[in-house]
Amino acid sequence: MDNLLQLNPNGLYCAAGDFYVDPWNPVERAVITHAHADHLCAGSKSYLCTRPSERLLRARVGVEGAVAPLVYGDVRNINGVDVSFHPAGHILGSAQVRLEYQGQIWVVSGDYKLAPDPTCAAFETVRCHAFVTESTFGLPIFRWPQPDAALDEINAWWRANQRAGKASVLFAYPLGKAQRVLAGINSSIGPVYTHGAIEQLNGIYRECGSALPATQYARSASPKTDWTRALIVAPPMAKKSPWLRRFGDFSTGMASGWMGIRGTRRRRSIDRGFVLSDHADWPALLSAIRGSGAERVWVTHGYRAPLARWLAENGVDADAIETRFEGEQDAQVADQADI
């Protein structure tokens, strides 16, 4: 029997259903795992995604085509292929895409994590014949501490900065990580401000039922604001921006899985790195792959080759497949945005 999915120059294509999963270029019909830019290309004729993703899709890339939302677990039949979404635990609305056709079941994981996150539905194990897994952190050096430990460290850093009379500027990827941090920190420590890019997405999270603490848009704060008590959550790209000057004396932190490696942390010259990732670490990747029961595994996004080789040496039929990025996608490229 033919593979249900194959890779062509536009990405992962399902010939039986005539649609793509997270296509790299505009196509007729796109099925989207989640709303991060490396999984979502604007300009397709129609999109199928989860209901929260729909809101994010429109806000993020200004998708103009038809967007059909689907509830987790519901099935949509596309040209004979049963398509359904199952929580991936990565960010709000993130899903694994399950495809079933003539008894053959494929699951495309998109990005995922197994660790708890109050801002999105928890990862669901979906049994399948073939599993297309991400591998952003596909090396055994990546082993996350408990998320609570990272959040406690952020709280302690914030308090220490208050004592030292400094503002706390925390860089976090604006979609997903920022909200996870906001939901997890102890907001009784002081006022919380956000960068515009994050505040807009906070609105969508709240409408979708996330319990985020009260946040204020930093740009509209009074010029007399005492920033020394504040936590300011900003996207990494704001690091070099004059936007930061208003906060006076401040300490910088960053929440990302890449902070687990000293070299990447030091290269960014930020004061503190907090290891908090929305991706599966090495043990979680192995556990998710095992849990899927898949006989075949395709590895994409990140450290593809080492993970595929490790799986192959441990008796799994695994291959590394290409990703959207030109050349290599590795720490460096991904370093620019922990997505």
Added chain:
Amino acid sequence: MRAFADLYASLDETTKTNEKIAAMSRYFGSAPPEDVAWTVHFLIGRRPKRLIPTGDLVAWAIDEAKIPEWLFGESYQAVGDLAETIALLLPPAKATSDKPLRYWVEERLLPMRGWDDAARRESMIDAWRGMSERQRFAWNKLITGEFRVGVSQNLVVRALAEASGVEANVLAHRLMGDWQPTADFATQILGKETADADVSRPYPFCLAYPLEGEVESLGDMADWQIEWKWDGIRSQLIRREWRTFLWSRGEELITDRFPELAAAGALLPEGTVLDGEVLPWKDGAPLPFTQMQRRIGRKELGAKILAEVPVVLVVFDLLECNREDVRERPIEWRRVELERIVAAAGPESHLVASPLVAGASWEELKNTREQARSRGVEGFMLKRRGSPYRVGRRVGDWCKWKINPYSIDAVLIYAQPGSGRRASLFTDYTFGIWDEGELVPFAKAYSGLTDDEIRQVDAFVRNNTIEKFGPVRRVKPELVFELAFEAIQRSSRHRSGIAVRFPRMARWRTDKKAADADTIETIRALLPPEP
């Protein structure tokens, strides 16, 4: 180990000097003296001889982590630091060690020398199992010796000064030379008592800063003492209590390497310290530095090499005279005494007073500077008249005015990732020049680009790799860089037949194509005439 690992983590997690000093000062004020001594020892870059071969350490870590060797290699390439890679790969920690640093260094690390492989392995794995993740990392750092946490000797001195109330200059001096990291030493360096017990101890070197802008910005030439800038091994020759010590600037005791200078010490008055450059020297002029390298490389110095490459100490300062520290005296006074001492040692002493350069104007001096290359020097040293001998590199009194480096245009042909802060970025480059229509490797260079340029070159390497050999990439020959270097010599060890000294990237020539790069003929023309 807990306090030490925490100190390491706090030094590592901040880029701010004041926070580093505060963290060290807190530690020095609270840790037991023997731990303070060991910490100072490691922080200023001293380390025990490597006690465990890297291959063994990696093999044990691989066993303990239960991963294949190739996966360790992939992991190391992503991390770029051996100690950290091992700490990240070991199974999750279940314990934490309350034993002091002294225990780990003196009872677990240093005795490894006498143990067989099985005992070392067992001890190491037992150590890893007894430590938290943070402690394992600091421990691995002690073993691999790659102890960089952005702390200079100067910062350690400032923190010690803050913790003890002893003046920084005094502390800097106490940290020089051949001390042992013991509780006594820690008590002694932090004590108010100023008497100094160590006869071999050198003084902190005064370092010059490079001239920026035009030499005229230094004002009246009459305010400056002018000397040639020699390219040798900066050293202090010490004569105290009828013993002689020669220290390099890297604080290595090198007396044995230079028997000529060990003998010269005996010609000095009791209680003398001279500052100068050790140079290969014949017939009143320096030999090329490559000659010195021939000599440095040898364990045994035979009569032949001593005759072929004799050395002298070209002396340019006097730090101790008649057992008295004279660093605060003006440079003119020190110069007079220095000439007297060198003259008294006699013409066969292998001591040469660095000649002063005369000139009526900066303009005239610029002309004289043109002779620098033929004289085998790097340019001028300009020293402010009336100035004392200072500690370290300070802008103001000692200024180096180097001749413009050589420069050529070369093509990037190979790249490999750097280490530490540059891990997983392609930052180490090999450059080629044209030889009969082919690019031959000419020089390696690692420095000179901005962080932004490094990122751009890194992206180029990733997208233009032709071949991979382990971590090394052969790339499309497209990017042209202007390389600067200080000296050029014939070499049978290099494929191009040429060796250059201190090559670095002066500029990225985005305006040039690979075909515009220099050829081997143009570079050969820079070589000094065949001897």
